[in-house]
Amino acid sequence: MGSRIGVGAGLAAVTMMSLLSAAVAEQMPCIGNSSATTGPAAFGGQAIKMGAEIAVEEINEKGGVLGKKLNFVQYDDAGAPPRGVDNTRRIALADKCIAMLGGYHSTVAVAQAEPVNEIGIPYVGVLAANTKAIENGRNPNFMFRVSAKDKWVARYLVDQALKVSKSGKVAFFYENTGWGNGAIVDVKDAMAKKGKELAAAETFNWGDQDMSPQVIRARDAGADVALLWALDREGNQILRSMDKVGWKPTIIGAWGIAGNLGELAGPLANGVEVIQTYTFMGSMDAKKQALWDKVKAKYGLKDPAEIKMGSGVANAYDAVHIIAKAIEKAQSYDWEKVRQALYTVNYDGLVAEYKPAFEASDPERQDAILPKYYKLTVWVDGKLLPIEQTAYGKTN
Amino acid sequence: MTTTIQYMLSGLAIGGIYALVALGFHIMWSAAKAVNFAHGDTLMLGAVVAVIGVDQGVPLPLACLLGIAAGGIFGILLERFAVRPFVGAATSVGWMLTTLAVGVMTEALATLQFGGFSRPLPSPGVTGAVHILGAGVYPQELFIPVFAVVVVVGLKLLQRHTLVGRAMQAVAHNKQAAALMGINVNRITALSFGLASLFGAAAGILVAPVIQVSASMGAILGLKGFAVAIIGGITSAPGVVIAGFAFGVMEKFVEGYVSTAAREIVGFSVMVLVLLAFPQGLFGKREVLKV
Known part of the structure; x- marks a missing residue:
């Protein structure tokens, strides 16, 4: 009896292995994406779709990858980690894509790290910035990113904050989510590297309507710069609470407040600085103008301000081109070969000059966009403009 | 200071916001002994319709009226199709689930x-903060609790001095007796939901x-409004308003002197403790069921 079970289990295992190897052996020329295309962060999925589709069109106009047309498939995860994990399996095992792009939510990206490395499909995050999603300690690591990284964003913001602070006291407001709770560690670490501590670290929940207790504590701690790790709605409530208690610090935020803070907060948003990797606002160089012309024609937009997450468009665009170049270098659709090739791609992209895109010897360099390419933008009368093109840039 | x-x-x-939501629960419970768990989404619906109206170029006051009308129609339809078919059932599970389902669908x-x-x-009420003894507040925020108090007074006048108000009280007290007195119970129930x-x-x-x-603005307001209605005693209009104010103030002091993270823990712990000590809520009347 025991031997029969053993033989049965052995056969099942052999069948599973052959099925799995069959799945692995037959990758198709497609790039998948799991992102929120419905729900409050649907604009993130839309931005990724725009950038990826335009890049795929450009690649296909030049003959595709290894002689075949490249496809882009997008699935909705609505910001829910279990759906992101399901979509990862679907993209890898059912669609058999060569690689996949990440989405907007850090909680989803962190949950995807396990199945991505388990299956062994190259994943390139293009928005979610959580440090641990990509720096996950796995070797080999199939998680890559062409986007901002919270650890580097934190250092960038702290540098900016200490540059403009007169008292040297910085307050930090962060949302009580995976994104915010991941960032507090990075910001404290960045402050410690400068030999300082945060004057106040205040948290809040999504949907909170009033932040006056947090703002009062930060004000009374003597801070003159406030770093924000918030989305537009809560960022607006923080600004209004600051207005109510009569506190006017310099405000610098991660890109969660790059959506419609200017519309929500009106004049209170003027001068609020936001870090991004890319913006379509302000004057355009030839490269940006060419991409904007394509976005405008394909998606029927009239004004660059209609793009709510320009960084997502540009990051996804660059990521798809980097993946296509890796496929050409690998001369194969094979996941492992493409992963290896990603470390050898050099590409002059929209956001950065990737030389190379990733570095195998440095776990921190699974991230392609270095902090020197981060851009500071500022809200002026409802528009988020490159800071150097505004009066605020001259005072910085 | x-x-x-x-x-x-x-x-x-x-607290004024919670009180307004809780008053809605009070009105529905008073007539139908059932509530619309999608009531938070009624708030959202009114506001969303108003914003869409403004986007379409409708003048602000008219857009607001359209939003209010949309809310009223929503309430009447919801009572007819999601509550009335289930109210006579032995348990309350039917209307609880259907109203929750309508809420989720509305939000989606x-x-x-x-x-x-x-x-x-x-709104002109949020263009600039006014300061009272050094503390800042928007005029719109001051108006919210005042409006809640006005609604309570209006409700009392309606219940005491109008035929419809008396009919609502009669239906709440005993549906069968009210029906025997010639009151159209279904119409009064629909009216209370509306x-x-x-x-x-x-x-x-x-x-x-x-x-x-936002599409999600009603969810947490609905939940907290219901908690406030239960704490205050869902049968008492002044009770739910007082509980709303107290709950809001308590939240701010917990946020200020303990932590933001402790707010929900303290708030909902208070709700459980109040229910243990006062099963009818702080100001609610004990309801006697005669078998």
Whole structure:
């Protein structure tokens, strides 16, 4: 009896292995994406779709990858980690894509790290910035990113904050989510590297309507710069609470407040600085103008301000081109070969000059966009403009 | 001292919002012995319709009226198709589930139509803060608790001095007896749901300039409003308003002197403790069921 079970289990295992190897052996020329295309962060999925589709069109106009047309498939995860994990399996095992792009939510990206490395499909995050999603300690690591990284964003913001602070006291407001709770560690670490501590670290929940207790504590701690790790709605409530208690610090935020803070907060948003990797606002160089012309024609937009997450468009665009170049270098659709090739791609992209895109010897360099390419933008009368093109840039 | 006043004012503003939501639950419970768990979404619906109206170029006052009307129609339809078929059943599970389901559907539909972003609803009440003994507050925020008190007084007058109000009380007291007296029970129940939803949508429009309009704005307000209604005693209009104010102020003091993270823990612990000590809520009447 025991031997029969053993033989049965052995056969099942052999069948599973052959099925799995069959799945692995037959990758198709497609790039998948799991992102929120419905729900409050649907604009993130839309931005990724725009950038990826335009890049795929450009690649296909030049003959595709290894002689075949490249496809882009997008699935909705609505910001829910279990759906992101399901979509990862679907993209890898059912669609058999060569690689996949990440989405907007850090909680989803962190949950995807396990199945991505388990299956062994190259994943390139293009928005979610959580440090641990990509720096996950796995070797080999199939998680890559062409986007901002919270650890580097934190250092960038702290540098900016200490540059403009007169008292040297910085307050930090962060949302009580995976994104915010991941960032507090990075910001404290960045402050410690400068030999300082945060004057106040205040948290809040999504949907909170009033932040006056947090703002009062930060004000009374003597801070003159406030770093924000918030989305537009809560960022607006923080600004209004600051207005109510009569506190006017310099405000610098991660890109969660790059959506419609200017519309929500009106004049209170003027001068609020936001870090991004890319913006379509302000004057355009030839490269940006060419991409904007394509976005405008394909998606029927009239004004660059209609793009709510320009960084997502540009990051996804660059990521798809980097993946296509890796496929050409690998001369194969094979996941492992493409992963290896990603470390050898050099590409002059929209956001950065990737030389190379990733570095195998440095776990921190699974991230392609270095902090020197981060851009500071500022809200002026409802528009988020490159800071150097505004009066605020001259005072910085 | 200024900080204490700030917490009081901010707490009253938030508490006023909870009180308005809780009043909607009170009106429905008083007539139907059932509530619409999608009531938070009625607030959202009113505010969303108003913003869409403004987007389409409709003048602000007219857009607000459209939002309130949409809320009223929503309440009447919901009572007819999601509550009335289940109210006579042995358990309350039917209308609880159907109203919850309608709430989820409404939010999903609003997200599809309205998009993911929060949107502002313009109002002169939030253009600049006024200062009272050093504490800052927007005039719109001050108006919210005042409006809640006015609604309570209006409700009392309606119940005592109008035929409809008396009919609502009669239906609440004993449906069969009310029907025997010639009162159209179904119509009165539908009216109470419609009235609650009208106030709900108006409340949504009133709080929108303060908390911004989004498809998800009603969920947490509905939950906290219901908690406040239970704490105050859902049968007592002044009770739910007092509980709303107290709950809002308590939240601000917990946030200020303990931590933001402790707010929900303390708030809902208080709700459980109040229910253990006062099963009918702080101001509710014990309801005697005669078998």
